[in-house]
Amino acid sequence: MTTDVAELTARMREFARARDWEQFHTPKNLAMALAGEVGELVAEFQWLTADESRRPAPDELARIRGELADVTLYLVRLADVLGVDLVEAAHDKLDENEQRYAADRYRGSARKAPHQT
Template sequence: MGELERLADRMREFAQARDWERFHTPKNLAMALAGEVGELVAEFQWLTPAESSTLDEEATARVRAELGDVTAYLVRLADLLGVDLVRAAHDKLDESERRYDPGLYRGSARKAPPL
């Protein structure tokens, strides 16, 4: 069993022990995930690119906590929907490798046309 599966199991048990499963609908989890992503984004909102790459200890701790929240909600949502996150990420990377030929897109931020 991998780390994500262990985390999903732990989160499922956490919700069950508190009778929170009824609140953990896909809609609610997706909304909570979006809120936590917003909190993560807020940590970087007014920083320059250089500042965002060299966070102090306090800012790093806040970002770490927000990343933990984002991960927790994402793992819980994927578990509820039966989605293997690692497989989904590999599948998405496979698609991106097909769409973004290094010879055409190296150093470019432009978006590829849909497949």
């Protein structure tokens, strides 16, 4: 079955191949590219209040959407070159988090759970 993430992965792989960019797409370089894009995303929110960030103006939202896309593309590509199944990894982590942050103990609290031993 084809899925969203598998489709994006395949499209990014072909995009890089067609431009002979695999040579640049080491995990190290892609992690940096991802960090650069997340920096641009954070910058969109830096002077907004919490409330303003919930309702960005249309032109802000368009820029944010573009940055979210850039982050997604590099994330998908990084997982691909590492052979990581991003969706499976995310579900596994959510399984862990559901254990680690028991709903009744952490309700309404932003404190961090101690690391599991």
